[in-house]
Amino acid sequence: xxxxxxxxxxxxxxxxxxxxxxxxxxxxxxxxxxxxxxxxxxxxxxxxxxxxxxxxxxxxxxxxxxxxxxxxxxxxxxxxxxxxxxxxxxxxxxxxxxxxxxxxxxxxxxxxxxxxxxxxxxxxxxxxxxxxxxxxxxxxxxxxxxxxxxxxxxxxxxxxxxxxxxxxxxxxxxxxxxxxxxxxxxxxxxxxxxxxxxxxxxxxxxxxxxxxxxxxxxxxxxxxxxxxxxxxxxxxxxxxxxxxxxxxxxxxxxxxxxxxxxxxxxxxxxxxxxxxxxxxxxxxxxxxxxxxxxxxxxxxxxxxxxxxxxxxxxxxxxxxxxxxxxxxxxxxxxxxxxxxxxxxxxxxxxxxxxxxxxxxxxxxxxxxxxxxx
Numbered sequence: 125x126x127x128x129x130x131x132x133x134x135x136x137x138x139x140x141x142x143x144x145x146x147x148x149x150x151x152x153x154x155x156x157x158x159x160x161x162x163x164x165x166x167x168x169x170x171x172x173x174x175x176x177x178x179x180x181x182x183x184x185x186x187x188x189x190x191x192x193x194x195x196x197x198x199x200x201x202x203x204x205x206x207x208x209x210x211x212x213x214x215x216x217x218x219x220x221x222x223x224x225x226x227x228x229x230x231x232x233x234x235x236x237x238x239x240x241x242x243x244x245x246x247x248x249x250x251x252x253x254x255x256x257x258x259x260x261x262x263x264x265x266x267x268x269x270x271x272x273x274x275x276x277x278x279x280x281x282x283x284x285x286x287x288x289x290x291x292x293x294x295x296x297x298x299x300x301x302x303x304x305x306x307x308x309x310x311x312x313x314x315x316x317x318x319x320x321x322x323x324x325x326x327x328x329x330x331x332x333x334x335x336x337x338x339x340x341x342x343x344x345x346x347x348x349x350x351x352x353x354x355x356x357x358x359x360x361x362x363x364x365x366x367x368x369x370x371x372x373x374x375x376x377x378x379x380x381x382x383x384x385x386x387x388x389x390x391x392x393x394x395x396x397x398x399x400x401x402x403x404x405x406x407x408x409x410x411x412x413x414x415x416x417x418x419x420x421x422x423x424x425x426x427x428x429x430x431x432x433x434x435x436x437x438x439x440x441x442x443x444x445x446x447x448x449x450x451x452x453x454x455x456x457x458x459x460x461x462x463x464x465x466x467x468x469x470x471x472x473x474x475x476x477x478x479x480x481x482x483x484x485x486x487x488x489x490x491x492x493x494x495x496x497x
Contacts, residue, residue: 125198125219125221125236126218126219126220126221127149127171127172127198127218127219128216128217128218128219129147129148129149129171129172129216129217130145130147130148130149130214130215130216131148131149131151131211131212131213131214131215131216131217132144132145132148132149132150132151132213132214133150133151133152133208133211133213134151134152135152135153135208137150137152137154137157137161137164137165138161138164138325138346139346140152141161141164141165141168142348144165144168144170145168146168146169146170147169147170147171148168148170148171149170149171149172149173149174149217149219150165150168150170150172150173150174151173151174151176151207151208151211152173152174152175152176152177153175153176153177153205153208154175154177154179155177155178155179155181156178156179156180156181156183156184156186156188156419156420157175157179157180157186157188157189157192158186158187158188158420159186159187159188159191159300159420160298160299160300160420161188162187162188162189162191162192163191165192165197166191166192166195166197170197171197171198172197172198172199172200172219173192173197173198173199173200174200174201174202174207174219174224174234175199175200175201175202176201176202176204176205176207176208177201178201179199179201179237180237180242180245180246180249181249182245182248182249182252183249183252183256183419184249184252184253184256184415184416184419185246185249185250185253185416186249186416186419186420188420189237189242189245189246190242190246193239193242198236199236199237200219200224200234200235200236200237201234201235201237202224202232202233202234202235203233204231204232204233206232207224207231207232210226210231210232211226211231219234222234222235222236256415256419257415260415260418260419260426263427264426264427264430265427266427267427267428268427268430268431270387270427271387271388271427271428271431272431274386274387274388274392274396274428274431274432275396275431275432275434275435279385279386281384281396281397281400281401282359282382282383282384282397283401284339284357284359284382284397284401285356285357286319286338286339286356286357286401287401288319288398288401288402288403288404289402290404291317291318291319291403291404292316292318292319292403292404292405292406292407293318293319293321293398293403293405293406293407294309294313294318294319294320294321294407294408294409295321295323295326295391295394295395295398295406295407295408295409295411296320296321296322296323296326296327296329296330296337296409296410297323297324297326297391297394297408297409297410297411297412298323298324298325298326298328298329298346298410299410299411299412299417299444300410300417300444301410301444301445301447302326302329302409302410303329304447305409305410305443305444305445305446305447306329306330306333306409306410307333307447308443308446308447308449309407309409309443309446310333312407313335318407319338319339319398319403320335320336320337320338320339321337321338321339321340321341321394321397321398322337322339322340322341322347322351322355323340323341323342323390323391323394324340324341324342324343324344324345324346324347324390325346325347326340326409326410327340327347327348327351327352327355328347328348328350328351329410331348331350331351331354336354336355336356337351337354337355337356338355338356338357339355339356339357339358339359339397340352340355340357340358340359341359341361341384341390341393341394341397342359342360342361342370342390343360343361343368343369343370343390344358344360344369344370344371344373344374345369345370349377352373352374352377352379353377353379357382358374358379358380358381358382359381359382359383359384359393359394359397360374360381360382360383360384361384361386361390361393362383362384362385362386363385364385364386364387365385366383366385368383368385371383384397387428388427388428388429388431388432389412389428389429391411391412391429392428392429392432395408395432395433395436395440396432396435396436398436399435399436399439403439404439405439405441406436406439406440406441407441407443408440408441408442408443408444409443409444410444411442411444412426412429413429413442413444
């Protein structure tokens, strides 16, 4: 196999995606490549990816590699992590068979993850999933005891400038199938006009669909400057001790923000903000709700999510996967049926009209004359 292209690199795939162009070679350090990252790489139409970490470690069956296989994007792994610093971004490299070549020099070997190899590694992952599940459950229960203050009133929920009274809230997270689900509920958004909350990159997801978020929530590591400037309110998720790395970025843009120190995920505190500020209903898109979702985010448990859903569950409607419930399609038989139904009353009215009767009587006389009657 021979591939040549411009190298773009980043140890955080979600940061790299914003700089990629079609045909680029993506150099990443992404253990257990997740589905959302793989979809974003596929959308950029990269010529291939080179991973200096394990694309499938065998801990659990991550679906990112399968998505790249379907998109016909070759995946390579290299054990030589030093190549990350050997090549500058924007330089041209070549992959010749199993060699990475830079300026005519072989700088490292790589292995192609073809369909058979991916299937083999995923089979190992499925065999190990029960071990991972046991660890995940133990971690979740252990941290649930420590983080119960998140839902028992010990952690105060900030009062927002945005009014939620007598309104629905739509919380958008850039998770699995978020685009299809957001498309599926467009009519709901148009009809109910919910408060739009973007969780980090979820704010940009709303912008992509033509909506301006009323509020963005998160640590501000995967949201664009444009979204921060356009949104109505910014809530920075801070560590429980008050440290808020994302606040500095907001201040550099000359913007104001409210800091919410709390354990758990930004997704969790978005639900708590909507619930605590009086939303009638909370609709969620792109949520993380199962073990693989959390493992793909690098979280070994889901204690805060478990607790928050216990609290807000009576108001929460999870729209994850709603696009799979019903697929609207244009069917000719329905159009014909509607047309016939519409023509029946028109026909009845026409037949009963005096003018139509007179025309038909004269038409009958004309026929008789032509036939010699």
